Amino acid sequence: MNETIVGDQEDVLGRAFEWKGQGRRVALATVVTTWGSSPRPVGSLLAVDTESQFVGSVSGGCIEGAVIREAMDVIEDGKPRLLDFGVTDTQAWDVGLACGGKIQVYVERLD
């Protein structure tokens, strides 16, 4: 139980490194800013490959789909992107948040 808590981030980065070593094409998404209440703190990570397999999270699940779609473009052209998401009250309600927040996610390719 210890490891799942303290090893959270290491696991995502470790997995990304492992995937890259297997020759898979990988993008890394990092939560860099949050405003208001947001489900995952600044520094939260998600790694994704071109088969849309991913580890980690950048939200409670509401923006992962969009981040993964953007990540495909990032893997393709190698240009990092800074994505802005406003969590609307409706979306927030869907994922069980108390109020709408905003988050910024940076997506880059692992070269």
Next chain:
Amino acid sequence: MERDILRQLLADRGAGRTVVLAKNLTSGRNVLLYPIEKAEQSPFSEAAREAALNDKSTSVTGPDGTWFLQVFNPPLRMILVGAVHISQPLARMAAMSGYEVTIIDPRRAFATAARFPGLTVTTDWPDEAMEKLKPNRRTAVVALTHDPKIDDPALLVTLKSEAFYIGALGSLKTHAKRRERMLAAGFDEATFKRIKGPVGLKIGARSPAEIAVAVLAEVIQTLHEVESGPTPPPSPASRRGRVEA
């Protein structure tokens, strides 16, 4: 991000180093900083140091755009001196709260793996064990035996470390005697005051599990005060959750 940087970052984490991954959000450049180990020649070394000490990733704006400073601190550790009854619930609660727990007790009848399943137990003498474990600023040490022969050697080593929390079980009277011994050993009053005694928040704890809650609560409070300053009194606003800047 270059794979070599990620490889280095993973190696640093494995070695228990504090490392800050600085990411330029404009150029995409990634740089590793070690703000605790050395003063670095970078426009945001102070911000990186503060972020590492607060264990909070942050952004800074420099002449070449915004840098995101992502903090990777070594895991929190808790070292318990004494494989006593209180240590059993405390070790489990601390592990649940994200601490890597080690229990030290030279008395083999106490320090058995069966009493502490899944946790690290050592029967080294406390001073030797402490010299090996090297408490750092991410370590809490709690002495729980009541026995100066076992608690004191551990405390003497711990007081020379940067451990963020040091606690020792015992009444006011026991603690007063401990003070005399620590001063006689050459520590000054301010250093002795780093030892929390009687240990734990005052919640009227009686059973071993309740005392464990009191101790762990005090450890958590101390950690977050070190990181962010004194805990504000409860208010309706803080109950709604903190607003991130």
